[in-house]
Amino acid sequence: MSVTPEEKFQTGLMLELEGVAEKELDRHLAGADEWFPHQYVPWNQGRDFDGPLGGDGWEPGDSKLDGVARESLIVNLLTEDNLPGYHRAIADVFGRDGAWGTWVNRWTAEENRHGIVIRDYLTVTRAVDPIALERARMKHMEMGYEAAHGTAFLHGTAYVSFQELATRVAHRNTGRASGDPLCEQMLARVAKDENLHMIFYRNMVDAALEVAPNETMRAITEVVKNFEMPGHGIEGFLRKSVIIANAGIYDLRLHHDDVVQPCLRKWRIWDREFTGDGAKARDELAEFVAALDDAATKFETRREERRARQAAKQK
Numbered sequence: 001m002s003v004t005p006e007e008k009f010q011t012g013l014m015l016e017l018e019g020v021a022e023k024e025l026d027r028h029l030a031g032a033d034e035w036f037p038h039q040y041v042p043w044n045q046g047r048d049f050d051g052p053l054g055g056d057g058w059e060p061g062d063s064k065l066d067g068v069a070r071e072s073l074i075v076n077l078l079t080e081d082n083l084p085g086y087h088r089a090i091a092d093v094f095g096r097d098g099a100w101g102t103w104v105n106r107w108t109a110e111e112n113r114h115g116i117v118i119r120d121y122l123t124v125t126r127a128v129d130p131i132a133l134e135r136a137r138m139k140h141m142e143m144g145y146e147a148a149h150g151t152a153f154l155h156g157t158a159y160v161s162f163q164e165l166a167t168r169v170a171h172r173n174t175g176r177a178s179g180d181p182l183c184e185q186m187l188a189r190v191a192k193d194e195n196l197h198m199i200f201y202r203n204m205v206d207a208a209l210e211v212a213p214n215e216t217m218r219a220i221t222e223v224v225k226n227f228e229m230p231g232h233g234i235e236g237f238l239r240k241s242v243i244i245a246n247a248g249i250y251d252l253r254l255h256h257d258d259v260v261q262p263c264l265r266k267w268r269i270w271d272r273e274f275t276g277d278g279a280k281a282r283d284e285l286a287e288f289v290a291a292l293d294d295a296a297t298k299f300e301t302r303r304e305e306r307r308a309r310q311a312a313k314q315k
């Protein structure tokens with residue numbers, strides 16, 4: 001099999017950054033506290049369901065959460081449920097060897113806790129219809145997961161930097177919107193993990209910017225321009241994401257202010273020296289981010305107007 005110059009470049013870069021990956025892995029392991037999903041679930045609220053145990057089937061009145069929090073929790077859980085797809089995608093990018101392989105497996109094991117704890121919470125508290133949830137999970141996972149940028153190392157690493165931060169924001173704000181302190185506590189714990197994951201990937205991109213600034217800059221620009229949430233393949237995602245945006249759990253403003261900009265700032269994108277295509281990519285990014293900011297402001301204005309109209313109607 002012949003190796004393309006692009007593949008050769010990516011492999012060379014990963015070899016060059018292996019020492020950084022090792023350091024980042026050690027830093028992660030030292031900072032990631034052990035935690036236990038079962039300790040975050042209020043088991044005393046649980047009772048048997050219908051089926052083999054002959055308990056009570058789920059009814060809408062069982063759920064104490066409001067509709068928006070429910071939709072958001074479902075999206076967050078289905079996203080976490082698709083872990084086998086992400087595992088494959090990330091293993092295709094990082095491979096199985098050395099610190100990269102160790103990271104892939106550790107990351108996967110940590111991510112698995114998220115689906116466990118959210119599902120247990122939702123089932124025990126009867127927050128959502130468990131049959132609809134299971135059917136949605138089957139459908140979503142059967143579609144698999146396709147990384148937008150294939151196996152490219154720089155694109156893959158840049159994407160997960162933003163994605164981990166995006167899921168951190170989504171979990172944290174879903175917890176707040178739930179109105180249940182136990183749900184908030186559970187999702188705050190999950191969000192803490194996502195933050196640590198983000199730091200690993202973000203530091204890798206930072207190191208890549210030192211070694212291959214122009215190529216890394218190009219990858220960042222393409223990832224920001226084409227960014228989609230990992231759960232975008234969920235059935236009815238568009239409708240659900242509008243509900244989530246209208247509630248301020250995850251919207252364009254948060255995406256711009258709390259996800260895109262913090263990474264770009266941390267990478268000192270605007271202060272670095274780029275040449276050729278790297279310089280061009282940064283210009284494109286500046287233009288895109290300004291347009292994103294404008295779109296976020298327009299969205300906020302429309303949302304405010306809609307809320308004001310609704311409030312006036314209710315008077």
Ligand SMILES: [Fe+2]
Pocket residue numbers: 080111114167194
């Ligand atoms: Fe997660």
Ligand SMILES: [Fe+2]
Pocket residue numbers: 111164167193194197
């Ligand atoms: Fe994560």
